Amino acid sequence: MPIVGRGRLLLAAVMAVFTASPGHAIDGGSVAGGDALAQATVGLGTITKPEDALRLTRCSGVLVAPDLVLTAAHCVNGDPLGALVVFFKGGNPIRPVYAARVAARYSPDPGEMQPNAAPDISIADLSVDLAVLRLTEPVRGRRPVPLASDPSRVPKHLRFAGAGLSRTGVGRLRTAGLTPVASTSTGLTIARVDGGGRICLGDSGGPVVATDRGGTYVWGVASAVISQSAPCGSYVIVAPAAQVFAGGGER
Numbered sequence: 001m002p003i004v005g006r007g008r009l010l011l012a013a014v015m016a017v018f019t020a021s022p023g024h025a026i027d028g029g030s031v032a033g034g035d036a037l038a039q040a041t042v043g044l045g046t047i048t049k050p051e052d053a054l055r056l057t058r059c060s061g062v063l064v065a066p067d068l069v070l071t072a073a074h075c076v077n078g079d080p081l082g083a084l085v086v087f088f089k090g091g092n093p094i095r096p097v098y099a100a101r102v103a104a105r106y107s108p109d110p111g112e113m114q115p116n117a118a119p120d121i122s123i124a125d126l127s128v129d130l131a132v133l134r135l136t137e138p139v140r141g142r143r144p145v146p147l148a149s150d151p152s153r154v155p156k157h158l159r160f161a162g163a164g165l166s167r168t169g170v171g172r173l174r175t176a177g178l179t180p181v182a183s184t185s186t187g188l189t190i191a192r193v194d195g196g197g198r199i200c201l202g203d204s205g206g207p208v209v210a211t212d213r214g215g216t217y218v219w220g221v222a223s224a225v226i227s228q229s230a231p232c233g234s235y236v237i238v239a240p241a242a243q244v245f246a247g248g249g250e251r
Helices: 006-019 036-040
Strands: 041-047 056-065 068-071 082-089 092-106 130-135 158-162 174-183 189-193 207-212 215-226 235-240
Touching: 036 041, 036 056, 036 158, 036 207, 036 215, 041 068, 056 158, 056 207, 056 215, 068 215, 082 130, 158 189, 158 215, 174 235, 189 215
Parallel strands: none
Antiparallel strands: 041 056, 041 082, 056 068, 068 130, 082 092, 092 130, 158 174, 158 207, 174 189, 189 235, 207 215, 215 235
């Protein structure tokens, strides 16, 4: 679908944001390659106030169906005027850019913390939200990543992708390993970034995936970062993807 009028300005702004340099997204990790995670991860830009043209929110997300993107709900707060979705080739954004609208928002059940959790973690302090965006047309040449179906079995190893903003500037798409350190009965997970890396502003909504014999699947998305010094942190709260499409969404 052609993008006209204000949409063209938003498109130009989104591409400028995602191609600015110098660039790093996740602090640490590595530049994305061509695997299933990198192919399905997207950058997301929205505009929420028509009178403030080119004021954008910036997040990440993941393609979960040919016309559906999963992200964090706070990335699309305020009933945005429009949303644009950018895919990547390796670490760099590429065209075409897709228009999207909010299809559903979810407030997942946080569950109860498992016995292995750190004693100072409080469920009430955790931020958990999800949203599904519907693209105006299906994506071709990109394979969606399926959602986890069993939230009770937290994988031992996870991977994250995001195209956010780090201390050094606007980022390229990067990936990093995550190690779960605590979880709840519904799959809400707190994970540490491997190798001393950090997840940053704009990485919100980015996919957290695991791999088994059936292939790669989305365990959840980055819903919040635990940090003592913004905009980056070494611990991420993962909102469980298994609760999406299971009911309870606000449509």
